[in-house]
Amino acid sequence: MNRRALVIGTVAVAAAAFAAAAAYYPRNTGGVAPQEESNLVRTHSPVIGPADASVTIVEFLDPSCEACRAFYPIVKQIMGAFPKETKLVIRYASLHEGSDEAARILETARLQDKFEPVLEKLFFEQPQWAVHGAPDLEKAWTFAGEAGLDVAKAREDAKSPAIKAVLEQDMADVKAVNLQGTPTFFVNGKPLPSFGPQQLNDLVAAEVTAARAGASSQ
Numbered sequence: 001m002n003r004r005a006l007v008i009g010t011v012a013v014a015a016a017a018f019a020a021a022a023a024y025y026p027r028n029t030g031g032v033a034p035q036e037e038s039n040l041v042r043t044h045s046p047v048i049g050p051a052d053a054s055v056t057i058v059e060f061l062d063p064s065c066e067a068c069r070a071f072y073p074i075v076k077q078i079m080g081a082f083p084k085e086t087k088l089v090i091r092y093a094s095l096h097e098g099s100d101e102a103a104r105i106l107e108t109a110r111l112q113d114k115f116e117p118v119l120e121k122l123f124f125e126q127p128q129w130a131v132h133g134a135p136d137l138e139k140a141w142t143f144a145g146e147a148g149l150d151v152a153k154a155r156e157d158a159k160s161p162a163i164k165a166v167l168e169q170d171m172a173d174v175k176a177v178n179l180q181g182t183p184t185f186f187v188n189g190k191p192l193p194s195f196g197p198q199q200l201n202d203l204v205a206a207e208v209t210a211a212r213a214g215a216s217s218q
Helices: 003-024 066-081 099-111 115-124 137-146 151-157 161-176 197-216
Strands: 055-061 086-092 184-187
Touching: 055 066, 055 197, 066 086, 066 115, 066 197, 086 099, 086 161, 099 115, 099 137, 099 151, 099 161, 115 137, 137 151, 184 197
Parallel strands: 055 086
Antiparallel strands: 055 184
């Protein structure tokens, strides 16, 4: 996957996507309070980054969400500034038509250790398959295959009770955290004070600084 191409491909929609997401995002921490760890991170949750990272970014995302697509390279850029200290935990918030099937694709990719390339491919090709009101999930499967997914095996795995349970648990946690829109972020359990790339960057940086200070005082 060409990461620069992903960034370029999202620039045109980023401003509109952020504005749309901000309309649904809580304006203060009263809308989404810090949550118990069990609501944010499950043992099945896909993780990008070092397992022992001191700062955990949890993102509730919808594979069909334009703002999630636009935010993805920004999140990776923020993590790139703190590569040993940050990890990203993905939770599924399948709010658009067809997004539950896309989440199944991602779960099968996780089982095949292909989660990140398949996620990036689905985001990159999102305008081709995630048409609002008329999603083309066969295209999504095809794109996943192009990213390295064994589609035949994945289609069988997607029918499993285990994956069904994962999606049901994630949607239960979506309700538990009072999610107002996607993407929704928590950093070490703390919600953003308001929606935006700078707010996410500032909160991550603050948590990294606090973690470093805590480690140096020991």
